[in-house]
Amino acid sequence: MGEINIKMLALELNLSAATVSRALRDSYEISSETKARVIEMAKKLNYEPNPFASSLRQQKSKTIAVIVPAIANNFFSLAINGIEEVARARDYHVLIYQTHENSEIERSFLMRLSSGRVDGILISLASEEVDKRQLKEVSEKLPVVFFDRVHDDIEGVKITTDDYTSAYNAVQHLIENGCKKIGYLMALNSLSTGEKRLQGYLDALKNNGFPYQPDLIITNSGTVEQNYSLVRNFIAEQKPDGILSSIEDLAMPCYYACKDLKLTIPDDLKLISFSNLAHAELLNPSLTTINQPAFEIGVEAAGILFKIFNNRRYAFNETITLKSNLIKRESSMRAE
Amino acid sequence: MGEINIKMLALELNLSAATVSRALRDSYEISSETKARVIEMAKKLNYEPNPFASSLRQQKSKTIAVIVPAIANNFFSLAINGIEEVARARDYHVLIYQTHENSEIERSFLMRLSSGRVDGILISLASEEVDKRQLKEVSEKLPVVFFDRVHDDIEGVKITTDDYTSAYNAVQHLIENGCKKIGYLMALNSLSTGEKRLQGYLDALKNNGFPYQPDLIITNSGTVEQNYSLVRNFIAEQKPDGILSSIEDLAMPCYYACKDLKLTIPDDLKLISFSNLAHAELLNPSLTTINQPAFEIGVEAAGILFKIFNNRRYAFNETITLKSNLIKRESSMRAE
DNA sequence: GTGAAAGCGCTAACAC
């Protein structure tokens, strides 16, 4: 524990603790001479104010929480990167929590955070059913900003991407490249984010005169192994000639499954995925991706939170939509 | 801010705050009947104790800090994943900081954390020169555990991998596959972690009767673009037939550079890299990696920190070495 | 088995 406190510092300077406190917070009441003395001595003694005393007194923590389904994920780690950079610029601290897509864990994090431990929360929801009542309760106590994995039914500020359009355009691209039977690998199904991607897929098919085939839509099931069998069986049985995957974790298994089934991407099966893989270009074949601006989403979400801190605009409903990028590569291209 | 506090709770129950506090902390002094009443009422009123009051009083924070060079990195995001899981199991909170390899930023984080904001620190050092004095000061105040990016000169608990052996074996493997001119892409050079990898490379060459050629060793230089030019120029000028890269961020540019230079991996250039890329197998060609047990390193490091919390063993010097895995794939294989 | 009182270190209201 830090040993030297404000009283000792004051004693050393022949000042009161109040004056020292004010000097360190650069209060207008304090003479610049005194300020200089205080700052010098603080540096000399390596004084660091006790954050808990300060937080307790001021009812603010200079800390924000980030809740994500998983950290070891190309999208989320980039988003956290953006958040951390913004927070650091403002001398805020960042607490991190992962839900593993489990809404019970999510619930308990939110519960624990409602104690005032943080000044605000940035959350990307788990894909299980969300406890809306509890989320509402929390967001009445402190500002919450949602990013990427959002739910339209929950009021609040949301940073999302153009999920519907992105999915729509991806399917359109598959069709233009000759696909006749396009499968959809669904995830995030309980979330608006997931619904919009699905709707984009469905509408693109419909508008191109494709029939609705529920068998062509499968939903992810958790573990890596389960996802692999799921995808493999799907490809083996349905023999789609195109696939849009709503998450990276369902697209990669397609590569392995195709190898196993002796199918060639893109000749036998064209593939597009929502993905933030850094080196999609180096895959064999290179993967056509819908690349979300993950870092920017983090920056934007954190920026909004700090705006809320300053304006005290607690209760409002707003959605900011950033654009994703369809990067066309070999995996979706028609053979010559 | 949380509104209901322990006094209100006590009032509601016709008990003193002290009793409520003790009941909630499951003190042996309190009758089980009272405990039950208190817990029920706390749940009913959604009471969450104020963490700052509690931390201030107890001089502990139930929080740990993780300092890494970067979050958006396959190795570190996995390590953080491991750390977070261990912390969550113990109801600890995890603060996250990224240094961007800048030791000035690292310094300031350590400074800020020495105030008692956290009970302990897990750190993977930035590759710039470290301020050993300051690091020592911090680790006298609170427990610090180093992982992966460590420095032998600094006392403390360290979790590392078998860097020397891994590099040695990788070079041996390259030689066995016919490489005559093996380059080394160096990073982390101011750290023991980097030195060991380099030494493994050097010794493997020496023991195989290869001459020492300083021109075959290059050091990373920061941005993605800089690294690319560096690597491209190196390959173009030196024309190595084998490369060991000490970090993933220097290996990926080799793929792009070879494409650009119309060289084929592995025919013209065999490549091995320290890497935690999830899908190295899907690259074109698949990448031979030295895969570090990143998740386990995180788990181990966090586990040690909690052991230190319990035993109050503050000052000691111990290094735990986990094994990395050389996974041989196409990028390093001799043509038939 | 429970309560009263003090105090963790800081800051804000109120003096002067």
Added chain:
DNA sequence: GTGTTAGCGCTTTCAC
């Protein structure tokens, strides 16, 4: 421009 005082909400002696 600086000092005094009170109190943030909790836990921990010390009483009984």
